[in-house]
Amino acid sequence: MEKPREWLREKSIAKKILSEADVVFEVVDSRIPLETRNKVVEQLAKERNKKLYIIINKADLVPPEFAKKAKEIIQKEYPVVLFSAHKNRGKKELNRVIKELSKEKKLIKIGVLGYPNVGKSSLINTLKRKKVATTSPKPGMTRGEKLIKLYKNVYLIDTPGIITLEFQDDLALKGSWIPEKLEYPVDVALKLIEKIQENRPEALKEAYKVEPEQEPLKTLEKIGKQLNYIKAGGEIDLDRTAKKVLWDWIKGNIKAYWI
Template sequence: MEKPREWLREKSIAKKVLSNANVVFEVIDGRIPFETRNSVVEQLAKERNKKLYIIINKADLIPKDFGKKVKKEIEKEFPAVLFSAKSNLGIKNLNKIIDELSKEKKIIKIGVLGYPNVGKSSVINKLKGRKVATTSPKPGMTRGEQLIKLAPNVFLIDTPGIITLEFQEDLALKGSWIPEKLEQPIETALKLIEKISNHNKNSLKELYNIDPSGEPLDILEKIGYSLNFLKKGGEVDLDRTSKKVLWDWIKGNLKAYWM
């Protein structure tokens, strides 16, 4: 399985942004917070002595008590903010941080970093109060870096999603890789189903109206039958079903979460 060719380019983007930024906002997916924390970004921030805040995004897709637990765990290392653009959660906290930063007598540049599709653009648009960054459920929609003014001396640096040296399959499980680009979407969907079955089995039942018991392959076939994704002869189209499951995960239709 091929590792993303872009990773060296994108690691250099992270290094460049961290050289230019005084502060880092690392955006993570609140459904899978520890899988979407980027160790490269965090390590580079520590090495360069940059202040780093972790924004736990998509908080509207997780229960409140789970969000609090995640925040408490992350705050053992870094300050954290629970955030949701949809429900306006965390915007006051982030504005307070920006107000504090604006009191400094120098130009402050905040690098906004994270995996593709964790919702960096939604965070940026909410802070700016209007759409200045591209939002899309399709991973990798931000092209190049943008400088966005928030206050007379405070700027955000918007960046493309940072992919580190990982397999396509691992990135797809984070919601950071387009299913159509996967070499083996069925294997990836089976791994996702296994994870969801271990943590939030009911989300499969709710979305696809199936009995979520059995092995991942049995569950995938049940989903295919439920969606009527059948080939000639009545056999389930596993490839098409797998891509649908992966897209439902990317779009937040599958209400699963874990630490």
């Protein structure tokens, strides 16, 4: 299985932004906060002695006690802000952090980094109070970096999603890879279903009105049947069902989460 060709280019983008930025806001997905931490970004920030904050975005997709637990774990290493662009949550706290940072230098640039689809652009638009960054549930929509003026001495650097050194299947599980681009979407959907069944099986029942089976393949077949994704000859279209499940995960329609 090939690793995304883009990773080298994106590692160089990350390096460039980390040399330009004074501070890094690493955005992670509240549903899988540890899995969406980008170790390459964190390592590069450490090497360059840059202040790094972790913004746990999409906090509205998880229960408050889960978000609090994730914050406590990550806070042992970095300062954390719980945020929801969708519900406008955490904006005051983040603005307070930005105001504090802006006192340190005449001009401050904050690099906003993270995997595709963790909500970097939504975060920027919420802070700016208007649409300046492209948002889409399609991973990888931001093309190239942009400098966005937030206050007279504070700029945000909007970046494409950084997908360093990983397999497409792993990225798809993070919601950071378009299902249509996967060679074997069924394999990835089965891995995802297995994760969901381990951590919050009722999420599948809520999303698809099916009782999960022990075997992820049987669960996927049940979902396909329920969605009426049937091929000519009466066979369940597993490929189509798998892509639907992966898209539902990307869009936050499956209410599962884990640490």
